[in-house]
Amino acid sequence: MELISIIVPVYNAEKYIVECLLSIKTQTYKNIEILLIDDGSKDNSIEKCKSIIEGDERIKVFCKDNNGQASARNYGIRQATGKYIMFCDSDDILAPTYVELLYNAVNREKSDLACCETVKFLDNDNNKLKNLWTKEYLYNEKYRSYEGKELIPDSLYEKIRITEPVGKIYKTSLFEKVMFPEGLIFEDLATTYKVLLLSDKVTIIEPKLYGYRKRVGSTLNSPFSNKCYSAIWVSKQMLEDLKDDAYCYNAACCAAFRVNRLVYYRINWRDIDNKKMIWNQICNYRKAVVHDGRAKKYERALAILSYLGRDAFLYIVRFYEKMKIVYYMFQR
Numbered sequence: 001m002e003l004i005s006i007i008v009p010v011y012n013a014e015k016y017i018v019e020c021l022l023s024i025k026t027q028t029y030k031n032i033e034i035l036l037i038d039d040g041s042k043d044n045s046i047e048k049c050k051s052i053i054e055g056d057e058r059i060k061v062f063c064k065d066n067n068g069q070a071s072a073r074n075y076g077i078r079q080a081t082g083k084y085i086m087f088c089d090s091d092d093i094l095a096p097t098y099v100e101l102l103y104n105a106v107n108r109e110k111s112d113l114a115c116c117e118t119v120k121f122l123d124n125d126n127n128k129l130k131n132l133w134t135k136e137y138l139y140n141e142k143y144r145s146y147e148g149k150e151l152i153p154d155s156l157y158e159k160i161r162i163t164e165p166v167g168k169i170y171k172t173s174l175f176e177k178v179m180f181p182e183g184l185i186f187e188d189l190a191t192t193y194k195v196l197l198l199s200d201k202v203t204i205i206e207p208k209l210y211g212y213r214k215r216v217g218s219t220l221n222s223p224f225s226n227k228c229y230s231a232i233w234v235s236k237q238m239l240e241d242l243k244d245d246a247y248c249y250n251a252a253c254c255a256a257f258r259v260n261r262l263v264y265y266r267i268n269w270r271d272i273d274n275k276k277m278i279w280n281q282i283c284n285y286r287k288a289v290v291h292d293g294r295a296k297k298y299e300r301a302l303a304i305l306s307y308l309g310r311d312a313f314l315y316i317v318r319f320y321e322k323m324k325i326v327y328y329m330f331q332r
Helices: 017-025 069-079 098-108 127-132 148-156 172-176 187-198 226-242 246-264 272-290 297-308 310-329
Strands: 004-010 032-039 059-064 084-087 113-115 118-122 143-146 168-171 202-205 210-214
Touching (some): 004 017, 004 069, 069 084, 118 127, 143 148, 148 187, 148 202, 168 172, 187 246, 226 246, 226 272, 246 272, 246 297
Parallel strands (some): 004 032, 032 059, 113 202, 118 210
Antiparallel strands (some): 143 202
C-alpha cells in the first residue's frame, strides 16, 4: 500500500478537532501520515488532541505563525512524504472508507486525481452523516473517469462540487507546479482548475464520503477583510488562463460573476471606490452569464436582475444569501 499524506490545517479548532482527527485516525486504509499544521492557533486545539496523538507515530504536529489556510496547506505539502496527498479541514468529518475508496479509484484507473463530492451537515447535527453512511453505501466503489480538462466547466458551474481542495486524493507530483496562492480568499477556485489542467485523468467516485460542516451564518457574520478584493485578481487570472478554450471560458465567466457578487454584498457601504470597482467587474461578466444556457438558473436570474442597478441588485443578493441560511437551518 502506498503512503498517503493527509494535511490538516488547524486554527482555533478546539471545538471540532478531536472529532475530525478521530475520523482520520480510524480510516480503514492504514498507511497514512497525518500532518497537523497549527497555523498560530490562540486556543487549545493541539492540546485537545494530545491523548489521540500519543502513541500514534503516523500523526505529526507542526507549528507555524498564522498566515492563513493556504499557507498552512503549502507548508503541509512541503512536509509530506507520501506518494499521494489529501486535505481535510479541521472541523470536518471523514467517512471510515474515505481514503480507501479514493485510493482504490486513483490506483486502479492510474489517475492523477480522484474525487468525491462533499455532503454538508449542520453544526452539532451529525445525524445526516449517520443516516447516509450505511455499510452498503460506504463500500460503493462505482466511479467514472474523465480527462481533467473535461471537468473544468462543470466544476466552475458548480454542477459537480469538486472546486474545494478537500474530497480528493492527489498525486503529490501535481504540487510541483501548483501551490495555493497565499493571502487571498477564493484560493480554492484559483487552484483547482489548474490542477485539473495538469491531470491527464481524473476519477470521480459515486459515494459522498467527506462530511463538510456547515456553520450557519458564519459567512454572513464574518468580518469583511480587504482580502475579499482578491476576487478580482482570482477572476482575471482564471479568465486569462482559460481564454483559449471557449467551453471553459464561459464557465469561468460564470464563476467570476459569482465570486464578485459574493464580495459585493459584503462590502462596507462607505467603501465607495472599491464598491464601484467590484460592480464594474459584475457588469463585465453578467452578459455572458445571462446568455449561457449551462449556467445555473439562479445565477442567470441574478445576472438579469443586475440590470436593475446597483442598489436593487445589492438588496436582492443580500435577501438571497439570508434565505440560503434559513434553508440550511430547516434542513435539520
